Amino acid sequence: MTSSASTTLALARPNSATFFGYTPVQAVALAVMVALLVLSPGVLYPVFVMKVLCFAMFACAFNLLIGYVGLLSFGHAAFFGMGAYVTAWTAKNWGLSAELAILLGGVTGAGIGVVFGWLAIRRLGIYFAMITLALAQMVYFVCLEAPFTGGEDGIQQVPRAKLFGLISMQSDMAMYWLVAGLFLLFFLLIHRIVHSPFGQVLKAVRENEPRATSLGYRTNDYKLIAFIISSFIAGIAGGTKALVFGIATLTDVHFSMSGEVVLMVLLGGLGTIFGPVAGALVVTAMENYLAQFGAWVTVTQGAIFVVCVLAFRRGIIGEIGARLKLAL
């Protein structure tokens, strides 16, 4: 995995005139995406689009780490799943409003991220991945055993709490605008982070860590902060998904969820801005629309992954960008 990560990362980024950190092409692509966000619930089923957006947030958070810092985490399901559990639990049992419950989900993700990151960034490559996987398995085990998660039944019948305690989220469209707003907020935030001086250091660490160290940067601190930001957004994504569906279950903390987010980012394009969104769309759409073909879901997912790795290793968006010589 690490070798494929490093080979796909070397996308040249032009230093030409930018618009809030966006090249003209990226700005157009962003406008198209926002337009799609506004128009899609009229065409597609809103609950499906919400699910895509939750996973897109999750994938963007993951991409921040693997695409811009070069850290492959196999434990992101822990942040996503615990975010979902905490949001669901607080919304159901404490009657917290939507934004507070989701925020608590994010804080939970970040809290676990501090511990995971602090331990894992001391190692590189496959050892880093294995440590995050091992820690995530511990979190899974806790979720399986702890009484508050409801075991295999999960937390069910989570109410869609009111936003700010005022605005009802019962209708799918109200919930949709909240999810779309959150997605856009964190999408822009991640882009801002990547193009800040902080983000430049992250990329320097990715390209050549010893050199970044020799220039006087404490690379471990930068990696840890990136890890915590990523786990915070993953927690937000999990919490949002819990409110959309009214459930939080073991699926969200299971290690296959960590694998799924890797698949989304690889499929969309590692280290691209729009790649994770495209990847999340493709994977979620497969899960949803292939479901009626029964056993073929997993077969198709596997086949598409194989084709992707063999034919276009930069991912969907990465490959389009490379063909058109654009950074998307």
Add this chain to the structure above:
Amino acid sequence: MRDIQPSRRQILGGALAAAGLAGSAARAARPVLRIGVLGDQSGPYRDLAGLGALACARQAVAEFGAGSFDVEIVTADHQNKPDVGAAIARQWFDRDGVDMVTDLTNSAVALAVAQVARAKNKVALATATGTTELTGRQCSANSLHWSYDVYMLARSTALQVVKSGGRSWYFVAADYVFGRQLQGEAAATVAASGGTVLGTSFYPFPGTSDFSSFLLAGQSSGADVIGFANAGADLVNGLKQAHEFGLSRRVRLAALSGFISDIDAVGLEVAQGLNLTSSFYWDLNERTRALSARVRPAMPRQAPPTMAQAGTYSGTLHYLKTVAAMGLPAARDGAATVAQMKATPCDDDAFGSFRVRADGRVLVPAYLFRVKSPAESRGPWDYYTKLATTPPDEAAPPLGRGCVLVKE
């Protein structure tokens, strides 16, 4: 339809569902009732429900015959992901005009879909679900629970084994909610029926594949019975290792949650002598044999139905009869339909005569079976000998348990 392979038919069915209302517009003269079969068709529950449950639902539709409306079946694989299951059910209810969803393997999926059915005022018939929550704290006026639950499996097995002489027990239990629930229920039943629990080994779940130390601890405890409080692959591994130690010759083995598909997977040589509970067995009586003969040609591997699949048949048939009696327009109201299903006595080939309780639990008897030895078995799928019957009221969990539908 029946001469086409199931997988191809599924693709066809899926394409039809994707095409949406285009197909039905052509014959718009007759109203259409749509039923969704939502189950695990690719994961661990594939054999106990899966495509077999779909075949059973189709059988129920075929036997219901032509009413004043057409019946269409749509199907999907929830991949054991509650969010996928809930999203599909929502989409079916909101967009595709589905009125009832059945199968619902995997408790988390069943609870999530029951919640959607309540919000949309549709019907959810859980026919392959273990959790007792569905008729307890999370019961709803829009869902019914068919076939079995973990309470019935654990209690009936423990009760009847103690009655027939297996007085002292040792449990090998998976250490998670499901395993603890099975073990707790069975241990309480053993104690209440005058037996004793000599000990319990809780093993870590998931990830345990070596059960030898737990089995030997059970053997050296001197218990009459070793009870497996687990399911699926763990049960299969446990049985294989017990067979290697020759345990089944010295103590009685009892599975607190086992399906005929598990027995088929390990084979009679390994499973012989095992005691387990089921609410359906194809060779139980004249009617179950007749049902199995009708449905087997359409089943995967021509297997007879499991109790989950028989429940899907029974639930779908009772639903269709109720809708026909109410009239289709009235039956679009999910809560009213479920209330009517509770009020109407049921009778079918799978479970005989039975009724539905106020909390939504379908009351059927539970049978304790002993797995035959290869010498006793007269042919394929001739696996069980009936030992005892637990009457419906004793097999179902007590009424109440936090269900709001039950008036004190």
